[in-house]
Amino acid sequence: MPPSIRARRLHRTGVLGAVALAVVVATAGPAAAHAEVEAKDARALDQNVALTFTAASESASAGISKLEVILPEGITPQDITYKDGPQGWKLTPTGRGYTVSGPKLAVGTDAEYVVTVRQLPDAKTLIFKTLQTYSDGQIDRWIEEEEESDDHGHGHGHPAPRLELKAAAPGAESVSPTPTEAPTSTAPSSPAPAEAAAQEASATPAADATQDDDGMPVAVPVGIGVAVLALAGGVWWFRSRRGGAA
Numbered sequence: 001m002p003p004s005i006r007a008r009r010l011h012r013t014g015v016l017g018a019v020a021l022a023v024v025v026a027t028a029g030p031a032a033a034h035a036e037v038e039a040k041d042a043r044a045l046d047q048n049v050a051l052t053f054t055a056a057s058e059s060a061s062a063g064i065s066k067l068e069v070i071l072p073e074g075i076t077p078q079d080i081t082y083k084d085g086p087q088g089w090k091l092t093p094t095g096r097g098y099t100v101s102g103p104k105l106a107v108g109t110d111a112e113y114v115v116t117v118r119q120l121p122d123a124k125t126l127i128f129k130t131l132q133t134y135s136d137g138q139i140d141r142w143i144e145e146e147e148e149s150d151d152h153g154h155g156h157g158h159p160a161p162r163l164e165l166k167a168a169a170p171g172a173e174s175v176s177p178t179p180t181e182a183p184t185s186t187a188p189s190s191p192a193p194a195e196a197a198a199q200e201a202s203a204t205p206a207a208d209a210t211q212d213d214d215g216m217p218v219a220v221p222v223g224i225g226v227a228v229l230a231l232a233g234g235v236w237w238f239r240s241r242r243g244g245a246a
Contacts (some may be wrong), residue, residue: 033058035130035142037161044165044206045172047119050083053161055111055142057130064111066101068094070129070143074121085113104135119175126163 035055042049057064071077077098082091089102101115111132120126132140142158 033158035125035132035140035158035161037128037163039163042163042165043118043172044120044124044168044199045174046169047175049117049120050114051117051163052114053112053128053130055130055140057105057108057110059107059134060139061107062136062138063104063107063109064132065104066099066133067111067137068099068114068131068133069097070131071097072121072128073181074123075117079118081116081118082115084118086111087209089113091115091204101133120165122134122168122174124165126165128161128163139229182185 007154013068033056036053038052039049053069054066055067071080077093077095080091080093080098082100085100086102086105089100092099092101098115100115105111127145129143132142134140138159142159142160144159146159
């Protein structure tokens with residue numbers, strides 16, 4: 001084969017290889033984006049487990065400034081403690097999970113942070129749906145419970161971080177507090193004798209101080225006595241006057 005033909009073929013092969021590599025890189029770019037959660041040898045019902053979250057940056061003009069996580073069933077916001085993360089970032093509990101946020105990261109920088117879970121639930125898989133906010137207001141939604149794939153098996157979309165758990169260790173038990181029971185109402189206690197007497201006295205109208213034990217007003221016998229005395233005095237005065245006159 002003449003050297004010129006061999007050189008042209010080698011050149012053509014090199015061009016085709018470069019084009020193929022560019023296509024692979026271009027198609028692999030979107031699939032490489034991800035949001036993940038990791039925990040070394042995590043088991044169901046394990047306590048004080050450190051979870052490491054990583055969220056890839058997909059913006060070419062803005063930095064990540066906040067991540068909101070929706071916790072799976074069995075983990076409450078009160079079970080989460082912030083351990084490590086980007087400088088200046090803080091954790092804030094929400095009604096359905098928590099947020100970690102702070103100064104925006106450099107453009108193209110992935111967000112990575114670590115939280116501690118008081119206890120993992122008794123489950124096989126935990127899904128942590130995540131909303132990723134950039135400094136320009138753009139939001140990436142890592143919320144798909146199942147990763148979508150094309151005909152070639154390449155993953156696409158925004159799958160939520162998933163954590164696969166091993167079976168609980170023998171003897172492991174849930175230490176989560178049970179819901180606080182509502183206070184039960186108790187029957188009122190019987191009042192003490194003195195209190196009962198006071199209540200009865202206050203409830204019963206006071207007896208008329210002018211009545212005697214028979215219910216007769218005291219003024220009646222007093223009036224009768226006065227009338228008798230007056231009558232006797234009148235009789236005595238009348239008799240003594242008649243005697244003087246005689």
